[in-house]
Amino acid sequence: MLDLFVYGGSALMLASNFRYATEDVDVARIEEPWPAWLTTVVEDIATTNTWNRDWLNDAVQFHLSPIADRAADHHVYATFPRAGGDAPVRAVCGLRVSVPSAAYMLALKLKALRINDPAKGPVETEDVRNLLRVNHVGSIDEAIEVLRRFFPRSARDADRERFFLKHIWPSENERDDPPEYPLDRQ
Amino acid sequence: MTRPNTLSTVSERLRDGVPVEIAVPEFLDMFYDCATSAGRAAMVRAEPPPTASARLDALLAAIAEYLTKQFTEADVPPWVGDPDRILAEPWFTTTSTADGMIEYLSFASPAEFRHHNIFTDFAPLARARPPRPLDRG
Numbered sequence: 001m002l003d004l005f006v007y008g009g010s011a012l013m014l015a016s017n018f019r020y021a022t023e024d025v026d027v028a029r030i031e032e033p034w035p036a037w038l039t040t041v042v043e044d045i046a047t048t049n050t051w052n053r054d055w056l057n058d059a060v061q062f063h064l065s066p067i068a069d070r071a072a073d074h075h076v077y078a079t080f081p082r083a084g085g086d087a088p089v090r091a092v093c094g095l096r097v098s099v100p101s102a103a104y105m106l107a108l109k110l111k112a113l114r115i116n117d118p119a120k121g122p123v124e125t126e127d128v129r130n131l132l133r134v135n136h137v138g139s140i141d142e143a144i145e146v147l148r149r150f151f152p153r154s155a156r157d158a159d160r161e162r163f164f165l166k167h168i169w170p171s172e173n174e175r176d177d178p179p180e181y182p183l184d185r186q
Numbered sequence: 187m188t189r190p191n192t193l194s195t196v197s198e199r200l201r202d203g204v205p206v207e208i209a210v211p212e213f214l215d216m217f218y219d220c221a222t223s224a225g226r227a228a229m230v231r232a233e234p235p236p237t238a239s240a241r242l243d244a245l246l247a248a249i250a251e252y253l254t255k256q257f258t259e260a261d262v263p264p265w266v267g268d269p270d271r272i273l274a275e276p277w278f279t280t281t282s283t284a285d286g287m288i289e290y291l292s293f294a295s296p297a298e299f300r301h302h303n304i305f306t307d308f309a310p311l312a313r314a315r316p317p318r319p320l321d322r323g
Contacts, residue, residue, distance in 0.1 A: 008314070021205065021207075021208060022208075023189075023207075023208050023211045023212045023215075024212075024215070026314060050188055051188065052188050052189050052215075052216075057315070059313070059314040059315035060314045062314070063314060114307075114312070115280070115281070116279050116280050116291060116306055116307035116310075117279070117306070117307065117310055117311070117312075118210075118245055118248070118249075118279040118299070118304060118306045118310055118311075119206050119207050119209075119210035119211060119245075119311075120207045120210075120211060121279050121280065121281070121306075122207070122281060123207045125281050163286070163290070167280070167282035167284050167286070167287045168281060168282060
C-alpha cells in the first residue's frame, strides 16, 4: 500500500473549508523508485489536464517536522479502494491519503510565515488566521507553543513570528462562518 | 494548464483572471527549475503585456529585476526601468496598516522591489523547491 502524505494548500483544500485553490500538490517523500502504477497515473493526470509532470512533488519534505508523528499528527483523508467493514485498511487498500492535523498545519505555516509575500501574502495571511481559529489559539504565546511542539528550535527564537502574529491576529467577529478543519473532529 | 515559463505568459494569465497567488508561484517553479543563466534570462527578457493593474505591472518588473540580479549572470532587461513600471504611490505588501509593519517592510524590502515603489519582506519569491544550482559548464 502507498501512503501519500499531502501538505500545504492541497492539504487545506482537502481538510478545511477555507482554501479553494493551489498551484501544485506537495507530498512527503515517496519511496524510490515510485511504483510503476503511480508514475503512470501521475503522468496520465498531467497529460489529461495539460499540467506539468511534476504537479505531484516532494519539495516540501525539507520543511517538514522531524518529530511529527505519522499517525498522531495526521489524519487519513481517503483510501482507494475505499476502506470499509472489518477488514484492516492495509488488507484492502492500495492508496491511503493523509493530511496533517490542524495543529501541525498551523506549525508549518508559522515556520514559513510568508504573510508579506507580494504574490501569496494575502492567501497565506488568511490561512494562518483561519488555522489560529480552528486550533482555538487564544494568544501569541499559545501560537508559539504550537510551533514549539513541532519545531522547538524555531520556537526558541520566535521574535519574528511574534511580530508578524501581532499584526495579523484575527478579531473575534470578523467572519460569520467560522473556519473548519473537520478531520480534527474524527 | 502547464505552468507559465515567461513573464509574458504570466501577464496573459493574470489578464485571463488567474489569481496572482497561482500564476506567479507557478512561474517561479519553472524559473528556479531552469539551471542555466541564459535560460532563466530568456524567461524574463520580453516585456509582458500590461495587465490593467498598475500594481501587477510594477510587480512583474520587480520580479524580473530581482530574479535577474539574484539568480542569473545576465543584465536586467531594459523594459524593467519603464516609468510605467514604477508605482506612483508605495505598495506595502501586507494586510496590516500598523506603523510597525510599514516601517519593517520599508527596511526589509530588497532594492529591486523598492525601485518599483513596492515594499515587501526580505527574500521574497521563495518556493518550497529552492533554485537549482547554475550549470556553468
